[in-house]
Amino acid sequence: MGEKYRSTEDLRRFGSDLNKYAHENCIKEMTVINIDFLSYKASKHKIRIIESKHTNESMGRQQRVVLELFASLFKKLNEKLTYECYIIKGDYPYITSEIEDLVNKSIFAVDQENLIKFLNFEDYTII
Numbered sequence: 001m002g003e004k005y006r007s008t009e010d011l012r013r014f015g016s017d018l019n020k021y022a023h024e025n026c027i028k029e030m031t032v033i034n035i036d037f038l039s040y041k042a043s044k045h046k047i048r049i050i051e052s053k054h055t056n057e058s059m060g061r062q063q064r065v066v067l068e069l070f071a072s073l074f075k076k077l078n079e080k081l082t083y084e085c086y087i088i089k090g091d092y093p094y095i096t097s098e099i100e101d102l103v104n105k106s107i108f109a110v111d112q113e114n115l116i117k118f119l120n121f122e123d124y125t126i127i
Contacts, residue, residue: 031062037088041121048084055091071102078103090115096127 014020015034022032037050049070053059067085074083083103090097097115100107108126110118117124 031066033060033063033066039119039121044082044121045080046082046084046121048086050086050088053087053089055089057089059087067102074103088115 010020014023015036019032019034026032033051035049036052037048039048039050040046049067051059051063051067067087071085074085077083085102087100087102088097089100093112094115095112096109098107098109099115099118110124111127114124114126
């Protein structure tokens with residue numbers, strides 16, 4: 001593996017080596033996405049899937065379709081555990097961020113302190 005096999009564009013386009021490999025070698029009639037953030041907090045009985053985008057970064061249509069499928073499944077499963085699926089738009093160091101809740105179909109904004117609370121499964125305030 002001495003030669004560089006992933007360009008800067010590859011790093012941006014494919015979230016992992018496996019995604020690039022699948023793109024190059026597998027059928028094109030499927031959607032392959034990377035999930036940026038999956039968290040579980042046993043004491044809160046919550047599982048979250050979060051996709052992160054920069055403020056001006058667009059989301060591929062198929063990526064949104066897959067996340068919406070997760071969200072509709074989670075809505076049906078929310079009994080013993082709470083399943084959540086979000087898209088967070090913001091830029092490091094996340095002074096403000098927009099959070100889209102795909103399960104409950106809402107969008108809200110948080111500041112840096114409340115994003116940390118949100119990610120830590122703590123009570124947070126929207127701005």
